[in-house]
Amino acid sequence: MSLNSRVIAALGAVVVVGAGTVGGSIAYASGQTEINSHRATLTVGNSSITANPLCWNGGSPITEDMQQKCQDDAAQALKDGTLPTRDVTASDRLGVGVSPNVAKSGWWAFTNGGSTSQGGRYSLFSYAQGPTFSGTQQAGKALNASGKTVVTVVEGDKNSDNPIAVWYFQLNTQTS
Structure with a gap:
């Protein structure tokens, strides 16, 4: 049949x-829970990875004490290799996306790569409210020389000292 x-x-x-x-x-x-409405996505070439925030205070601003713990947790996760990770080559294109709830609050994204004239930081997306995607740019500009680059995505008002949520991703540089 x-x-x-x-x-x-x-x-x-x-x-x-x-x-x-x-x-x-x-x-x-x-x-x-509400955390599921607060996600960030890192796109590398044709693949992507989505994550919940590493640092989250239920939608309220993260206090200074919590921010220090967040940075410590991120450093430990980087050391342990437990951050959401993607392999990248210098010729890949990078982009960052956020859920509409994050875009409504406002967000920005950067790496710990870039030239010393940029303070060792490279902006993937400058602060904005509304847009959910950064667009893509060449990865080679955003990578640091160590072979491990951390991408940080922050939700919150750029004029506030306390973010609402923070995501971390790790990029592992590949030669080809």
Whole structure:
């Protein structure tokens, strides 16, 4: 017995709808929290990785004490190799995206790469409210010489000393 294309399409639709229903039910049943609406995505070439913030205070500004702990946690995660990570070559294109809730608050992104005239920091996206994607740029400009570059994404008002959320990603430089 052979199936015609309409039967195959109908079966595919049932599978997609069923998977969406199960996935949505699981998220709802697991007590989905507001943190899931605060995500950042790092795009390298044709691949991307999405993460929850490493530092988060339930949507309230992160206090100075929490910021220090956040930086310590990020340094430890970098040392342990547990930051969300992507391999990158100098010719790859980099971009950063955020969820609409983050874009509404305002955000910016930078790396610990770049020239000394830039303070050893390279801006991937200057502060803005509204846009959800930085656009892409050549990775070679944003990488540091150590072979491990940290991308930092910050949500919050640029005039405030206390961010709302902070994400960290690690880029591992590959030669080709």
